Amino acid sequence: MNPCRVLFICTGNSARSILSEATLNHLGKGRFEAYSAGSKPTGQVNPYALEELATAGIPIDGLSSKSWDRFVGEDAPPLDIVITVCDSAANEPCPVLFGDFVRTHWGLPDPAAVKGSPVVINKAFRKAHTLITYRLMELLKLPVETMSQEELKRALDGIGALSDEDNNGDGA
Template sequence: MEATEAASVFSALGQGSRLDLLRTLLDAGPDGLPAGVLAERLGIVPSTLSFHLRGLEQVGLIRSTRQGRSLIYAAQIDRLRHVVTFLTETCCGGRPELCGSLTPAPAAAPLRDGPMVAAFNVLFLCTRNSARSVMAEAILNKLGGGRFRAYSAGSDPAARPMAEVLRKLESLGHDVSAVRSKSYREFQGPDAPRMDFVITLCDELQGQHCPDFGGQAITASWPLPGPGRYEAGSPDRQLMVNELYASLHRRLGILTNLKVDALDRLSLRHRVDDLGESPLTVARER
């Protein structure tokens, strides 16, 4: 990013209502919000809101997509990352790693009174175990704070995880040294860890029903589109990977904050299943 381009971004943000608008869209995640909802939440009349939306869209900080008669606006996370990179790339004489993280550290899991409770095991399933389920495994292992242990598998696993997925995870600080594509049958043997949750991330597993992991596992479906539909290395595939990461991170952030121990089995299943109902907005969907 050039200095003149960065300056145009900062100029577009140089007004309180626009900052509030961008923060609201960041909170909404990749699904975004309709203009009418934004106007109501921020208390801005439609004509003024349109002016601010246009200003942010012109510098690439937000994007609009049409759904029926509504325009849905969503923040562009990669654009913000470019701005942050521009600000920090010369930090500490070109060694930004010496400056410490500029993002807030995740809150530690609250301490519990009484005896320690075993972590909950979560298995994410999709067909190839190369993108969606691999992402979910890495994200939950980072967000879980010791309360959750994540695994992933597929019904027809690929030779290896998708390169774009591994690069995305590494760039955001996830350890991918042990990540690999594998069959769900590895988790059905007598020595396999007992699963508390089994979450499928595609519409179906090669026409099969979800594998049986015993009656104790709570099952849920979070159907998400796979980036494998796009050509390797293409902008469309990278866009899909970025949006999948944001969508899964939001869902799993909610999951890790559920009071799992305090909910009965039926309520817990409904809560987890409900997390799969928010659609993923992909602007370049064919």
């Protein structure tokens, strides 16, 4: 498991999964290789997601909204972890991908669904990215290379249960 390959999936692959992919690739520095995809990709990355990443100093080159189809079949990269980031609390359907990898769910509200002024929307993206970053920092602390699939699953499920309040912040 070197690097550990992680796929973040959501429905549209335009915001949360993109933020997760770019941030883990940036923070993981070769230890992790992150991808993102959607079951019904929008075809474009949300500009507020790109702005949030750029503001955080995270490279945005090569990011795209894509179908999860490229992660199934013989030519697909092998995956170690698949993380859904849909908001099940909002009855948002989460895609399901099958394979021999650890699956977990790290739900969070969709900042792309927020309506209002650019300031309000930027704040929603910042809040989502803050929680994503917090969870990814917890992932980076794990000895994923030596953990069994069961241990990794338990740890990832625990990380997915973390909220903004656990980070002692409001995401702003």
